[in-house]
Amino acid sequence: MNHRIEIEGAGLAFDSIEGRSVLDAALQAGVELPYSCRKGVCGSCAGRVVSGQVQGVGGVAVQSDVCAPDQVLYCLCEAASDVVLAPLSWKKLDPAARKTFSAKVYSNELAAPDISVLRLRLPAGQRAKFQAGQYLRMRMDDGSTRSYSMANPPHESDGVTLHIRHVPGGYFSTRVARIAPGAVLALELPFGHVALDPEDTRPIVFVAGGTGFAPVKSILDDMMRKRVQRPIALVWGVRDASGLYMRGAVERWRRQWPQLRFIPALSDACDGAQDIQGVFMGRADQALQSAFDSLADHVIHCCGSPPMVAAVRAAALAQGASAEDFHADVFVPGPAT
Numbered sequence: 001m002n003h004r005i006e007i008e009g010a011g012l013a014f015d016s017i018e019g020r021s022v023l024d025a026a027l028q029a030g031v032e033l034p035y036s037c038r039k040g041v042c043g044s045c046a047g048r049v050v051s052g053q054v055q056g057v058g059g060v061a062v063q064s065d066v067c068a069p070d071q072v073l074y075c076l077c078e079a080a081s082d083v084v085l086a087p088l089s090w091k092k093l094d095p096a097a098r099k100t101f102s103a104k105v106y107s108n109e110l111a112a113p114d115i116s117v118l119r120l121r122l123p124a125g126q127r128a129k130f131q132a133g134q135y136l137r138m139r140m141d142d143g144s145t146r147s148y149s150m151a152n153p154p155h156e157s158d159g160v161t162l163h164i165r166h167v168p169g170g171y172f173s174t175r176v177a178r179i180a181p182g183a184v185l186a187l188e189l190p191f192g193h194v195a196l197d198p199e200d201t202r203p204i205v206f207v208a209g210g211t212g213f214a215p216v217k218s219i220l221d222d223m224m225r226k227r228v229q230r231p232i233a234l235v236w237g238v239r240d241a242s243g244l245y246m247r248g249a250v251e252r253w254r255r256q257w258p259q260l261r262f263i264p265a266l267s268d269a270c271d272g273a274q275d276i277q278g279v280f281m282g283r284a285d286q287a288l289q290s291a292f293d294s295l296a297d298h299v300i301h302c303c304g305s306p307p308m309v310a311a312v313r314a315a316a317l318a319q320g321a322s323a324e325d326f327h328a329d330v331f332v333p334g335p336a337t
């Protein structure tokens with residue numbers, strides 16, 4: 001049975017979809033609520049239910065430790081009656097904004113032994129419209145899709161650049177290094193809601209785990225082009241020195257922002273680590289705790305695997321960051337839902 005879902009104070013209402021989350025129903029109706037992973041991990045879609053009842057899709061719990069006590073995760077719950085929701089923000093989706101493309105591989109290079117940088121060109125005259133920090137879905141030959149963050153800034157719109165870590169046993173990522181220039185891949189974009197406020201001038205700390213650097217690169221290249229002035233720090237957590245696969249980009253940002261703090265965090269001991277300027281030996285969450293006395297009134301933007309984001313979130317909150325100022329882009333493994 002369908003129920004009516006209303007967004008408080010927005011003058012917007014749409015029908016629920018049986019067996020699908022209220023987030024899915026909103027997106028289907030052209031209403032974008034904050035979201036990232038859509039699998040209950042990142043907490044981006046946490047919001048309040050002002051009236052009415054929700055229940056977990058397929059019986060799952062609708063809250064987790066990333067929610068405030070009065071919040072539920074909109075990606076995990078469906079309407080069990082007519083409901084009024086109070087999301088952190090909302091906007092009307094432009095139905096023409098998301099497009100599918102047949103993109104051609106322009107170059108495919110190994111940036112590290114287990115990281116491919118794939119540059120794709122769109123067909124002549126076509127442009128990718130996205131916001132820095134958003135991601136795309138790539139269709140596999142078995143019909144499933146994988147999500148990858150754009151690493152290029154939005155103004156480089158004639159193609160997309162992806163940083164793909166080779167996951168042992170992974171269906172796509174173990175094949176990516178063998179994709180030859182000229183191959184055609186099916187993409188759909190953009191996806192994801194980037195919660196960063198361009199007007200905010202408070203200090204911002206990016207925390208990237210491995211190829212979580214990709215969306216951070218897109219955002220920082222975009223901020224550089226827009227000449228944004230605010231205190232910026234970047235913690236890049238990797239296993240060993242080879243994981244810092246694009247230090248040249250960091251050097252470029254440093255030329256624009258001499259005050260940029262860069263903290264490379266190596267979790268495994270390795271030769272030559274001591275030669276890396278400012279290196280922290282340990283995980284990204286430990287580096288964050290060691291580098292900042294307080295994260296009160298800081299914005300934190302964290303991108304990487306679910307356990308990494310969970311650890312960084314706990315560290316950031318322990319250092320005084322507020323939950324509203326912690327934004328995450330979680331690389332939940334497996335086919336996209």
Ligand SMILES: Cc1cc2nc3c(=O)[nH]c(=O)nc-3n(C[C@H](O)[C@H](O)[C@H](O)COP(=O)(O)OP(=O)(O)OC[C@H]3O[C@@H](n4cnc5c(N)ncnc54)[C@H](O)[C@@H]3O)c2cc1C
Pocket residue numbers: 036037135146147148149150163164165166167168169170171172173174192211212214215305329330331332333334335
């Ligand atoms: C929003 C979003 C953005 C993403 N952006 C990027 C990106 O920019 N770069 C990038 O490299 N990846 C990114 N990912 C992850 C990516 O979508 C794939 O999950 C990943 O490349 C593995 O795909 P696969 O086909 O090789 O593995 P699959 O065949 O899907 O998985 C094979 C096995 O490996 C496990 N597995 C998959 N990924 C991991 C992992 N990271 N760590 C441990 N085990 C894993 C799976 O659980 C499964 O058991 C993103 C994911 C999301 C949701």
